[in-house]
Amino acid sequence: MQSPRVACLVPSATDLAAHLGLNIVGVSHECDHPRARGLPALTRSAIAAGPGAHAPAEIDRQVSAAAASGEPLYTVDRALLSALAPHLVLSQAICDVCAARADACDLPPGARLLELAATDIAGLIADIRAVADAADVAARGEDCIAELTARLAAVPAGSARPRVLALEWGDPPFLGGHWVPELVERSGGHHLLAAPGQPSRRATWSEIAAADPDILVFMPCGYGLAESAREAVALCERPEIGALRCVLAGQLWATDATALFSRCTPQSVVAGVETLAAIFAARPVDPARACRITPRRPPTIDRFFTREQQVELVVVITGQAVSTSIFAALDARHALTAPSVRSPAGSRSPCPAASPSSH
Numbered sequence: 001m002q003s004p005r006v007a008c009l010v011p012s013a014t015d016l017a018a019h020l021g022l023n024i025v026g027v028s029h030e031c032d033h034p035r036a037r038g039l040p041a042l043t044r045s046a047i048a049a050g051p052g053a054h055a056p057a058e059i060d061r062q063v064s065a066a067a068a069s070g071e072p073l074y075t076v077d078r079a080l081l082s083a084l085a086p087h088l089v090l091s092q093a094i095c096d097v098c099a100a101r102a103d104a105c106d107l108p109p110g111a112r113l114l115e116l117a118a119t120d121i122a123g124l125i126a127d128i129r130a131v132a133d134a135a136d137v138a139a140r141g142e143d144c145i146a147e148l149t150a151r152l153a154a155v156p157a158g159s160a161r162p163r164v165l166a167l168e169w170g171d172p173p174f175l176g177g178h179w180v181p182e183l184v185e186r187s188g189g190h191h192l193l194a195a196p197g198q199p200s201r202r203a204t205w206s207e208i209a210a211a212d213p214d215i216l217v218f219m220p221c222g223y224g225l226a227e228s229a230r231e232a233v234a235l236c237e238r239p240e241i242g243a244l245r246c247v248l249a250g251q252l253w254a255t256d257a258t259a260l261f262s263r264c265t266p267q268s269v270v271a272g273v274e275t276l277a278a279i280f281a282a283r284p285v286d287p288a289r290a291c292r293i294t295p296r297r298p299p300t301i302d303r304f305f306t307r308e309q310q311v312e313l314v315v316v317i318t319g320q321a322v323s324t325s326i327f328a329a330l331d332a333r334h335a336l337t338a339p340s341v342r343s344p345a346g347s348r349s350p351c352p353a354a355s356p357s358s359h
Contacts (some may be wrong), residue, residue, distance in 0.1 A: 004087035004135050009043055012263040013090035019266055020132055020140050026084045030222075032258070042081055043074050055171070088134055093117045118264040119178040121152070121186075122199050128208060147267045155273050157188030158281030164189035165213035167259075168221055170235050173203045176219060177354040179264045187276035189215065205240040215279065216246050218261060218293075219257040229254040229291055236295040252293045253279055254283070260289060 003023040008014040011031045017024050027036040028043040081089070085108055093115040107113055114134050118124040125145050132141025156159040164184050166176030176184075177200030181191040192211045193203060200221075218232045234252040237244045246252060255261065260272040275289045285291075 001227065002227050004134065005085060006078055006088045006090060007042060007081060007084055007111075009089065009091045010116070012092065012265050012268075013035065013264060013344070014265055015130065015265040016116070016131055017090060019144060020135065020137055022137070023133050023189075025086055026081065030143075040080055040084065043282070044077075045074055069296055078231050081191050084108075086111050089113050090131065091115050116264075119199075120264075121179065121269060122265070124179070124264050127264075132190050135351060137279075144266060148270065151270045152273060154275050155187070155270075157277050157282070160188070160280065162189050162214035162280050163212075164217060164218045164276075164280070165192045165208065166194075166219060166261075167208075168200050168219055168233075169255075170220055170231050171216070173205065173208060174200050174221075175203050175259065176200060179269065180261055182316075183261070183269065183272045183276060184217075186224070188280045189276065193229040193342040197228035205238065209244065211242040212244070213246050214243065214340050215251045215253065216241075217253050217255060217279070219255045219261040221257060221262050223257050223289065224259075225254065225291065228257055236293065248292075250292055250356050252295075252296060253285075254293050255290045256288065274318045278302075292352075 006017050006022045007026040008017055008024060008031065009031070010096045011028060011030050013141065014024060014027050014031040014033045014036050018033050024035055024039060026042045027039045028031075029041040029045065031039075031041075061252075087110070087262045089107060089111050091113065112134060114130060118127045125148070128144050128148075129138075129141050132138050132144070155316065166180050166184060167176060168174045168176045170179070175194045176191075177194055179196075179199050181194050181198070182202075184191040184197040185196065192213055193207065194201065218228060220228055220231055223231065232252060236252070241252075243245060244252075255275065260275055262268070273287060277283075278285045279290065281331075306326055
């Protein structure tokens with residue numbers, strides 16, 4: 001029997017189709033799987049490509065403006081899709097911001113549309129089975145599900161159960177949603193402010209500060225590790241983030257969100273759980289997946305009071321006069337250093353690739 005020709009309009013579809021060994025004939029402009037190399041791109045974005053093209057706040061502004069006007073964020077090359085004559089078109093039904101929806105195109109004659117709809121691991125298993133059945137490779141689908149289940153079961157989770165906040169966007173702040181809270185729970189953490197399966201939502205800085213997490217995991221949607229680390233360093237400049245207990249304790253982690261959390265695929269889910277479990281249990285972390293971010297400086301008393309106010313405050317508390325030379329000594333001890341990624345040996349480097357993260 002001839003292998004069905006598959007067109008993938010979203011990166012997660014390409015990842016899944018490749019995992020099942022399907023005959024992929026077209027991909028989205030954002031597909032980064034090795035199987036996508038050299039294949040025609042069927043989609044394009046209305047927003048400039050690449051995390052560095054705009055600041056996060058500007059990207060959010062453009063997305064919000066497009067949503068308000070009813071304009072699509074992605075378009076599909078319908079002529080090219082028709083010319084490729086796929087038997088199966090894979091799209092998604094989760095997020096209009098993340099990738100093209102199926103209703104953005106006209107299906108070629110004889111093509112079947114299948115929308116991926118996973119919002120949790122159970123949904124991922126359903127997606128695997130649906131794609132495998134549609135491509136007439138049901139046995140491969142069951143093998144894939146068995147492998148996924150076994151690999152997740154094999155990830156050791158610690159017993160500490162840290163309180164974890166997953167941040168999916170930095171400006172404005174969005175909480176990790178859909179499958180992310182479940183990955184946190186499976187990795188041995190307790191996810192804050194969002195329940196498994198719920199969509200990502202906008203949060204307030206005061207809400208994040210009040211949550212007081214033990215660990216903050218930064219996973220900006222669509223960003224690789226280098227871009228994520230740069231944004232995390234900038235995030236520390238916000239007083240609500242820079243003063244968090246977990247940030248001061250070195251428990252702010254930047255991650256390769258694209259590979260670990262932005263897609264619900266077998267590869268991403270397993271890698272995401274493995275990475276989170278290592279962070280939560282204080283085990284060595286793959287430096288290609290995540291790195292620890294250190295703040296500029298712990299917030300000491302001089303960030304909130306003048307020198308004269310500090311002396312008066314100590315006098316009120318202790319009832320004794322205090323020499324300002326104490327504060328001069330503290331200033332010398334806590335000289336400002338640039339925010340950075342911490343390497344295992346304690347050296348500092350602005351380059352995530354040069355700064356492997358382990359405990």
